Each structure stands twice: as structure tokens, then as C-alpha cells.
Amino acid sequence: xxxxxxxxxxxxxxxxxxxxxxxxRHGNAVERIPTPQRLVDWLAVNGLAVDSCTTAQLDRARExxxxxxxxxxxxxxxxxLPAAAVQVINDCSVQGRAAAVxxxxxxxxxxxxxxxxxxxxxxxxxxxxxxxxxxxxxxKLALCASPTCQAAFFDTSQSRTRRWCDMNTCGxxxxxxxxxxxxxxxxxxxxxxYTP
Ligand SMILES: [Zn+2]
Numbered sequence: 001x002x003x004x005x006x007x008x009x010x011x012x013x014x015x016x017x018x019x020x021x022x023x024x025r026h027g028n029a030v031e032r033i034p035t036p037q038r039l040v041d042w043l044a045v046n047g048l049a050v051d052s053c054t055t056a057q058l059d060r061a062r063e064x065x066x067x068x069x070x071x072x073x074x075x076x077x078x079x080x081l082p083a084a085a086v087q088v089i090n091d092c093s094v095q096g097r098a099a100a101v102x103x104x105x106x107x108x109x110x111x112x113x114x115x116x117x118x119x120x121x122x123x124x125x126x127x128x129x130x131x132x133x134x135x136x137x138x139x140k141l142a143l144c145a146s147p148t149c150q151a152a153f154f155d156t157s158q159s160r161t162r163r164w165c166d167m168n169t170c171g172x173x174x175x176x177x178x179x180x181x182x183x184x185x186x187x188x189x190x191x192x193x194y195t196p
Contacts, residue, residue, distance in 0.1 A: 006032045008042055009166055013139075013154045015129035017046065019069045020151060020165065022062075027148025033058070039118070048098075048110055048121035057118040064092045064122050068129040072152035075133045076141040089126050096123015146170040 009032070011017040021032040021042060033039045036053035039061055043050055053061075067088035074081050097113035098120040112120035131137055132154050139156040144165035153165040164171035 005034060005038055006030050008032055008045060009169065010045065011153075011166070012156075013128070013132065014046060014125055015068055015132055016072070016151070016153050016165075018042075018125050019065055019072065021065060022069075023151065023169075024148050025069075026150050033061070043118070043121050048112070048124060049115070050112065050118050050121055051115040053118050060092075061118065061122055063088055064126060068125070069152060071133055072129065072141055073143060073150075076143050076152050081133070089129055092119070092122045093126035093130060094123070096120045096126070098124045144170050146174060 009017070009020045009023065011020060023030045023032065033042055036055055036058045039058050040050055040053050043053075067085035070082050070085040071089060073079075074085075096119055097117070099111045099113075101109050101111045103109050110121075110124050114120075132139065132141060137154075139154045140160045141152055142155045142160075142162065144151045144153060145163040146165075149165060149170050151165040151170075153162070155162040164174065
């Protein structure tokens with residue numbers, strides 16, 4: 001049980017789910033992998049199970065995370081990619097020995113070279129980041145419209161007009177703020193009357 005730790009935000013894109021383990025970067029930041037064990041938990045949920053993680057490996061993971069965030073943000077606003085971030089992403093990608101294997105059910109699964117190889121898991125995340133930043137996949141990098149978030153996310157909507165990294169958090173909060181602005185409270189209107 002890790003009830004004391006913040007939940008994970010699960011997305012469908014590995015690299016941006018990973019950058020989402022630090023949220024509200026421009027507000028009161030929430031660190032969702034505060035301990036090595038929480039990184040182990042996150043990797044398990046994302047099909048990259050390892051049996052342990054050291055503090056150094058967690059530090060490396062966070063360095064990769066912030067590098068992906070920096071590079072994806074630059075790509076979203078069509079800025080030059082920060083060289084230091086690109087270096088970290090490439091180093092992590094090169095250092096891994098993960099292999100894609102096909103299950104009998106026809107699904108892809110990642111096989112790490114050993115269960116203690118957090119580096120292998122990071123290489124899969126780095127390669128995923130490379131594929132979205134390089135524009136290889138169907139979708140577009142964009143920044144969350146929430147001023148306290150501004151997370152880079154991968155928009156796969158048909159119209160490419162998604163505004164928030166996550167509808168259930170940033171999107172909902174924005175909707176609520178707009179509702180409150182358009183509906184000033186009167187004495188007989190209580191704040192709990194709006195249920196999203
Ligand atoms: Zn957001």
C-alpha cells in the first residue's frame with residue numbers, strides 16, 4: 001500500500017505519461033514518483049516491470065523525464081531542441097537492452113535484459129519520446145492550456161485541437177473556473193451546486 005503517495009495519471013502515450021509523473025510544474029508541483037519504490041510501481045503499471053530501483057536509478061529516471069519534458073515542450077512550440085536534453089534522451093536510449101517480444105495473443109511486450117535493469121525500461125521510454133518528438137507517429141505535440149500545468153502532451157484527436165493534457169484534471173478544473181466566472185454566486189447559490 002502506498003496510500004500516502006499521489007496517484008499516477010495514466011495516459012496512452014508512454015513518454016508523456018512519464019513526464020506526467022511531475023504535474024503542475026508551473027504551480028504547486030506534485031511529484032508522483034517521490035521514492036524509488038514509486039518508480040518501480042509506475043514501471044509495473046506501464047508494462048516495464050523491474051524488481052528494484054536504486055536512488056541513483058531514480059535520479060537518472062527523473063533526469064530523463066525532465067529532458068523529455070524540455071525537448072517535447074520545444075518541439076510543441078517549434079523551438080530548437082535543447083542540446084543537453086537531447087543528449088540525455090539519446091544516452092538513455094542507447095544504454096538500454098530491452099527487446100520487443102510478441103505474445104501468443106498478438107500483443108507487444110517489452111522484455112528487459114534483467115529485472116534490475118531500470119536502464120532498460122528508461123531506454124524504452126526514451127525511444128518512445130524520440131518517436132513522438134521526431135514526428136513519426138500520428139499526432140501532434142502540444143502544451144496544456146492550464147497556466148499552472150503547461151505539460152507537453154501528444155494530441156491524437158482528429159481535429160488536433162485538444163487543449164488539456166488530461167480532461168479529468170486540467171480540463172475539468174478549467175471548465176469549473178469558467179462556470180464560476182459565468183455564474184457569480186448569489187446568497188442562495190452554494191459553491192457545491194456545480195457537479196462536473
Ligand atoms: Zn495539464
